[in-house]
Amino acid sequence: DSVAARKGATFHFGSTWDTSYSSAEASWTTNVYNTFFNHIVAENGCKWQSTEPSRGTSSLTQCLGVQSYAVARNASFRGHNTFWHSQLPSWLPGSVTASDLVTNVIPQHVQQEIQGMGSGVTSWDVVNEIVGDGVSNGMTALQCVQNKNDWPTKTADGSGTNLVTDLSFVHAAFSTALKYAPASARLAVNDYNTGGNDAKTACMFQVLADINANAAVPYNRLAVGFQSHISAAPGQFSAKSDLANNFAKLAALGANAMITELDIKLSSATSANERYQAAIWGDYLDACLYASNCFEFINWDTRDDLSWIGASGAGTLFDTNGNPKPAAYEVAARLQRY
Numbered sequence: 589d590s591v592a593a594r595k596g597a598t599f600h601f602g603s604t605w606d607t608s609y610s611s612a613e614a615s616w617t618t619n620v621y622n623t624f625f626n627h628i629v630a631e632n633g634c635k636w637q638s639t640e641p642s643r644g645t646s647s648l649t650q651c652l653g654v655q656s657y658a659v660a661r662n663a664s665f666r667g668h669n670t671f672w673h674s675q676l677p678s679w680l681p682g683s684v685t686a687s688d689l690v691t692n693v694i695p696q697h698v699q700q701e702i703q704g705m706g707s708g709v710t711s712w713d714v715v716n717e718i719v720g721d722g723v724s725n726g727m728t729a730l731q732c733v734q735n736k737n738d739w740p741t742k743t744a745d746g747s748g749t750n751l752v753t754d755l756s757f758v759h760a761a762f763s764t765a766l767k768y769a770p771a772s773a774r775l776a777v778n779d780y781n782t783g784g785n786d787a788k789t790a791c792m793f794q795v796l797a798d799i800n801a802n803a804a805v806p807y808n809r810l811a812v813g814f815q816s817h818i819s820a821a822p823g824q825f826s827a828k829s830d831l832a833n834n835f836a837k838l839a840a841l842g843a844n845a846m847i848t849e850l851d852i853k854l855s856s857a858t859s860a861n862e863r864y865q866a867a868i869w870g871d872y873l874d875a876c877l878y879a880s881n882c883f884e885f886i887n888w889d890t891r892d893d894l895s896w897i898g899a900s901g902a903g904t905l906f907d908t909n910g911n912p913k914p915a916a917y918e919v920a921a922r923l924q925r926y
């Protein structure tokens with residue numbers, strides 16, 4: 589909390605909460621939230637699969653449940669996500685035409701979710717993972733998104749053709765989000781492998797500029813969410829300056845940066861690797877803390893055996909016995925030092 593105050597009462601530092609926890613997992617996680625975090629995101633509960641199980645039906649029970657849990661902890665809540673190719677409801681994809689998608693399906697979903705979740709949301713991942721992994725430098729925003737070989741770039745109507753002939757599905761999502769989100773909520777394009785200085789990162793800037801220009805979303809409402817699912821490998825240390833540069837470039841535009849899903853996978857949980865992991869964790873935190881435009885930092889999963897990468901990846905702050913790892917102490921020290 590003192591860090592939040594020093595950063596202007598707005599520094600949100602937290603982790604995931606999943607509605608599938610056992611009662612033992614839930615009570616352990618609650619202890620950590622009560623002492624260590626002030627920010628919460630639903631790991632799965634706000635995804636399209638959960639929130640619109642049949643077309644036009646809004647089902648926010650799980651998402652609202654996580655938001656209420658955050659409120660009960662005196663923590664803030666961020667929204668993940670309104671649009672992603674994964675964890676879709678079974679009625680989608682395969683059944684909608686490109687024009688139905690843009691005109692009806694996406695705006696309706698974004699509106700019913702964002703409006704339904706109301707004011708208590710710091711930021712929304714409006715679109716998640718829309719940039720391809722095979723992009724190259726110099727690509728336009730459209731080429732960057734067409735390169736993503738997943739729904740709806742692959743197909744929305746079941747025909748197998750690439751339906752993305754323009755970015756109107758992204759514009760529809762963002763203009764709807766701008767209309768219905770709380771005025772203070774940051775609206776994010778969220779993606780992985782974007783912390784470096786490479787073609788995918790360049791694509792994120794292209795896409796952001798396109799949204800600003802064509803969906804009329806002002807930069808001060810826009811954010812790039814840097815998921816940051818990384819491994820503790822030697823090259824990762826360069827991420828410190830790359831991240832800082834990317835955050836500064838966004839600040840120059842007037843846009844926000846956020847670390848949305850940090851986990852750091854290890855090849856094995858040796859003490860040397862854990863110290864290495866701790867140093868990288870600290871660098872990521874510092875990149876956000878010392879940036880003028882970074883106010884949200886989410887660690888993705890809280891305990892190694894609750895992590896989507898599996899316990900053997902040892903990618904979180906707490907070990908399988910629930911004990912803090914060197915990275916947890918490092919993070920606490922960096923927060924103190926700020």
Ligand code: G3I
Nearest residue numbers: 606608631632668674675716717780815817849889895896
């Ligand atoms: O809910 C069902 C349950 O009914 C069923 O019995 C069980 C059997 O497999 O599966 C349950 O669904 C699982 C779901 O998590 C909820 O627990 C899915 O199988 C499982 O695939 C899903 O994994 C989630 C994954 O996204 C899906 O791609 C992870 O928990 C979640 O951490 C992960 O998060 C993503 C972010 O949203 C976006 N960025 C990448 C990140 C890591 O993959």
